[in-house]
Amino acid sequence: MEAVEHYLSKGDYRNALRSALSIENEIRRLLALTEVLTAFPRDEVLSHMLDTLESVKGAPEKALAYSILGRALYILDRDHDAEAYFENAMHIAQSIDSPRVRGEVLAGIARNLVLSDRYTDALKLFMDAAELLQASRGLSSATSSLIKVARLIEKSADEIPNEIALEFYKLARNVYASIFLNLQAKYIENKIKLIEDVLRRGRTAVEELLDKGAVESAVSMMRFLPLESRAVSMLELAYWLYLHEQGRLGRKVFDDALEIIFVGKFRPSDRELERIARRFLRIGFLEEPLTLAGVIRDDKIASELLGDVALAYARRGDKARARSIAEGILDESVKNRVLEALEGESYVGHEQGLPLTGCGEERGAVPEDGGAREVQGEVEQEGRDSAGEGDDS
Numbered sequence: 001m002e003a004v005e006h007y008l009s010k011g012d013y014r015n016a017l018r019s020a021l022s023i024e025n026e027i028r029r030l031l032a033l034t035e036v037l038t039a040f041p042r043d044e045v046l047s048h049m050l051d052t053l054e055s056v057k058g059a060p061e062k063a064l065a066y067s068i069l070g071r072a073l074y075i076l077d078r079d080h081d082a083e084a085y086f087e088n089a090m091h092i093a094q095s096i097d098s099p100r101v102r103g104e105v106l107a108g109i110a111r112n113l114v115l116s117d118r119y120t121d122a123l124k125l126f127m128d129a130a131e132l133l134q135a136s137r138g139l140s141s142a143t144s145s146l147i148k149v150a151r152l153i154e155k156s157a158d159e160i161p162n163e164i165a166l167e168f169y170k171l172a173r174n175v176y177a178s179i180f181l182n183l184q185a186k187y188i189e190n191k192i193k194l195i196e197d198v199l200r201r202g203r204t205a206v207e208e209l210l211d212k213g214a215v216e217s218a219v220s221m222m223r224f225l226p227l228e229s230r231a232v233s234m235l236e237l238a239y240w241l242y243l244h245e246q247g248r249l250g251r252k253v254f255d256d257a258l259e260i261i262f263v264g265k266f267r268p269s270d271r272e273l274e275r276i277a278r279r280f281l282r283i284g285f286l287e288e289p290l291t292l293a294g295v296i297r298d299d300k301i302a303s304e305l306l307g308d309v310a311l312a313y314a315r316r317g318d319k320a321r322a323r324s325i326a327e328g329i330l331d332e333s334v335k336n337r338v339l340e341a342l343e344g345e346s347y348v349g350h351e352q353g354l355p356l357t358g359c360g361e362e363r364g365a366v367p368e369d370g371g372a373r374e375v376q377g378e379v380e381q382e383g384r385d386s387a388g389e390g391d392d393s
Contacts, residue, residue: 004032013040021048026056030068037072046072060105063092067112074116082116100142103132107149114156119164123171126153130175143179150175154188161223166195198224203233210240219253231260232268235276235292242285254288261295270298277305286312290325303331307338314342 001023007016013036020032029052037045049072056065070085089109096102106129113122129149136142150172157168173188198205198221206225209218218237225233234257241250261267273296277289290309296302306329314322322342329335 001028001032001035004035008035008039016040017045017048026052027061027064027068030065034068034072034075037075041076046076059092059096060101063089063096063105064108064112065089066092067109071112071116086113086116099132099136100145103129103136103142104145104148106132107152111152111156114160119160119168122156123164123167126156126168126171130171134178146175146179147181150179150181150184158220163195163199163224165224166192169195194221195224202226203229206233206237210237215241215246215249219249222253227260227264228266231257231264231266232272232276234260235268235273238288239276239279239283242280242288243283258291258295270296270301274301274305278308281308281312284312286316299330300334303329303334307334310338311341314345 003019004016007013007019016036017033017040020029020036023029023032030049033045033049033052037049049069053065053069056062066085066089070082070089073079073082073085086109089112093102093105093109096105106125110122110125110129113119113125126149130146130153133142133146133149137146153168153175154172157165157172160168169188169192173185173192176182176185176188194205194217202225206218206221209215209221222230222234222237234253238250238254238257241247241253273292277292280286280288280292286309289305293302293305293309296305306325310322310325310329313319313325319342323339326335326338326342329338
């Protein structure tokens with residue numbers, strides 16, 4: 001599986017497919033082929049999965065294999081076929097005599113339903129699996145199976161991007177508590193309370209997590225913010241992370257926010273996007289404002305922002321990039337003004353009305369003088385101003 005992931009990370013789908021096909025265990029091979037299919041959605045990959053399914057023996061393995069194929073068909077937007085495969089998986093699972101094995105298989109099918117975004121169906125199936133295993137508690141192996149299922153439910157909850165995750169967390173907590181794993185149950189209980197707080201208070205609760213330095217929790221809780229404000233909040237969080245030297249995490253949050261903007265029906269206003277873009281620009285991050293300028297629909301706003309980004313690149317000494325950006329500006333008056341400034345090298349001072357911070361050689365550099373304190377003060381002030389806003393198998 002590691003070889004498959006390695007090739008996929010490099011975009012080498014052919015070698016990823018070959019590596020997946022070399023896996024002897026059929027279930028593991030199907031899982032690897034599903035990863036390939038996710039990155040490389042081709043009927044050729046599905047054909048190999050169907051061939052593998054034919055060689056799977058044993059009812060538990062067969063049931064899991066059918067659910068993996070169902071998940072793969074959802075990836076290909078073949079929903080009707082996917083449902084048929086999940087139905088076959090359930091039919092085979094119900095024929096398994098051992099309650100413990102049947103419970104584990106039902107949990108495996110539920111996991112594949114989660115990965116197919118069928119959260120409600122998955123939750124019900126996880127409940128059935130837990131109930132079945134609870135009834136088999138006389139066996140020591142049933143307790144071990146309950147632990148596995150609880151961890152699978154918790155893992156699924158961590159990946160669900162909306163408030164239905166709460167129901168998964170509550171189920172995981174109850175399963176842990178039933179087998180006296182009190183530390184795990186307490187940990188899940190604290191997470192539930194945190195989610196409920198974010199659902200109640202919105203962005204304010206997330207900002208408080210950041211103030212406490214609980215960055216990972218803040219990032220995790222972002223998914224529970226209302227959709228209409230989530231993208232803006234995530235962009236602001238990305239800015240905060242960059243400002244506090246959490247660049248890797250900041251970039252991930254920034255990219256996730258863009259995904260929401262591009263595929264979701266809730267879109268921030270052009271002025272909101274411009275405001276956030278200029279905050280990035282102020283601390284010396286240029287790629288992010290450049291990207292946001294491409295999202296802004298108003299040509300005038302986007303052109304003014306692109307002009308400032310072009311001049312910032314010129315101040316860094318990258319005149320070729322500056323001119324390339326300037327040439328792409330749609331508003332002719334802004335384009336001519338920026339090109340004239342680049343030709344006359346009049347961008348080096350404050351006469352353009354541009355901020356003087358963040359113009360060092362390094363990306364994201366903030367001045368070592370009072371400029372850094374001014375930026376930090378701005379962040380704190382804006383935080384106060386917006387405190388009341390809602391925003392494998």
